[in-house]
Amino acid sequence: MxxxxxxxRKELMEISCLKDTTVRVYMAVIYAYTDYAKKVFHxxxxxxxxxxxxxxxxxxxxxxxxxxxxxxxxxALNRLFSFLVKAGYRDTNPADNLPRVKVPxxxxxxxxxxxxxxxxxxxxxxxxWMGMRNFIIVSMLWALGLRVNELRAIKxxxxxxxxxxxxxxxxxxxxxxxxxxxxxxxxxxxFDAVLRYLSLEKTPQRQNSLIFPxxxxxxxxxxxxxxxxxxxxxxxxxxxxxxxxxxRHTFATDMYNQGVPIEAxxxxxxxxxxxxxxxxxxxxxxxxxxxxxxxxxKENVL
Numbered sequence: 001m002x003x004x005x006x007x008x009r010k011e012l013m014e015i016s017c018l019k020d021t022t023v024r025v026y027m028a029v030i031y032a033y034t035d036y037a038k039k040v041f042h043x044x045x046x047x048x049x050x051x052x053x054x055x056x057x058x059x060x061x062x063x064x065x066x067x068x069x070x071x072x073x074x075x076a077l078n079r080l081f082s083f084l085v086k087a088g089y090r091d092t093n094p095a096d097n098l099p100r101v102k103v104p105x106x107x108x109x110x111x112x113x114x115x116x117x118x119x120x121x122x123x124x125x126x127x128x129w130m131g132m133r134n135f136i137i138v139s140m141l142w143a144l145g146l147r148v149n150e151l152r153a154i155k156x157x158x159x160x161x162x163x164x165x166x167x168x169x170x171x172x173x174x175x176x177x178x179x180x181x182x183x184x185x186x187x188x189x190x191f192d193a194v195l196r197y198l199s200l201e202k203t204p205q206r207q208n209s210l211i212f213p214x215x216x217x218x219x220x221x222x223x224x225x226x227x228x229x230x231x232x233x234x235x236x237x238x239x240x241x242x243x244x245x246x247x248r249h250t251f252a253t254d255m256y257n258q259g260v261p262i263e264a265x266x267x268x269x270x271x272x273x274x275x276x277x278x279x280x281x282x283x284x285x286x287x288x289x290x291x292x293x294x295x296x297x298k299e300n301v302l
Contacts, residue, residue: 001044005030008083025222026076033077045084050094053077057098066226066243074098109241111250111282116238117142123236129202133212134228136197137220141229141244144184145251145269148222148244150174157207161186161195168192176270184268252280 005027012023033056037043041052060070078095085093112120121138125131140146140154153175161170163185170186186194197203197211204213214220226243233242248269255265266277 001034001046004045004084004087004089005034005080007087008080011083012079021222025072026079029073029076030080033073045080046089048081048094050097053094053098064230066223068226068245069223109243109246109249109280111253112240112242112246114254116240117250120233120236120238120242123232129200132193132197132200133203134232136193137212137225138229138232138247139190139193141247142250143190144172144174144186145248145255146174147176147248147270148225150176150270151225151244152210152212152219152222154211155207156198156204156209156211159186159194159198159211161191161198170194174270180270182267182270249280249282252277253282256281 008030009023009027012018012026013020018026033053034045036056036059037045037048037052040055041048043049043052057070057073060073074095078093078098081090081093081095084090121135124135124138126135137151140151141148154172158173158175159170160172163169163171168188168191170191172184172186174182174184176182204211210219212220214224229242229244233240252265252269255268256262262274262277262281265281266274269277269280271277
């Protein structure tokens with residue numbers, strides 16, 4: 001069975017030309033499913049049926065796996081079984097009959113309050129390098145509204161704390177979707193925290209090094225970030241849903257409530273359109289109607 005899976009890995013990399021990170025995620029999903037199917041159902045990939053996959057997805061929900069992971073899992077398994085059919089190992093693809101993974105409504109990404117976020121940040125052990133690293137990760141996701149992959153891609157050379165050190169102002173060059181770049185400001189307490197983190201001996205010092213190395217490689221995992229945050233929130237006694245994506249919703253809402261124009265929020269978040277940004281701004285239904293009406297007017301004028 002491992003030989004078949006490795007053939008699938010080769011197809012993903014050499015024929016489909018997927019990114020290494022995507023391949024790693026898909027392979028982790030496949031090995032996780034095969035282990036579960038073997039232990040629980042006593043079946044392998046060649047004898048798996050749709051109901052086996054459905055039971056596994058239900059299991060993922062019971063252990064609080066995020067919608068992003070579940071969606072990636074569905075894609076990975078669908079591609080795998082399509083490969084097995086094409087290669088003649090199976091007659092049918094059991095993933096074809098799986099229901100679509102519904103994206104949760106924005107209410108699931110309800111912004112966090114400032115006291116809740118401060119409580120989360122205070123839960124990290126600032127005396128250890130790992131605690132400091134995790135503190136900076138959460139701080140940047142909240143204060144800068146970064147995507148997880150943007151955070152993971154930050155290199156030492158992207159941070160410039162010499163921009164205006166007298167006023168505790170630095171800059172961060174963010175590498176966003178579609179190879180688009182944008183610059184964000186690092187200020188005040190975040191400036192101090194980043195300065196301290198970069199000065200620690202265990203923090204990579206080379207300009208081309210990623211500032212958030214993983215324990216088993218040069219880069220932290222996307223799902224590791226999510227899991228670390230959820231575990232920290234649980235440890236801090238926070239009942240609210242806390243994920244990296246919730247931080248982006250919190251950032252957008254905080255910026256809007258502080259009077260920052262939605263056009264500026266769009267640029268800070270790396271969005272293509274104002275309508276995309278409006279999804280992240282959580283306000284009352286009445287005020288949202290006013291905002292959407294303004295967006296329609298702007299779109300018609302443009």
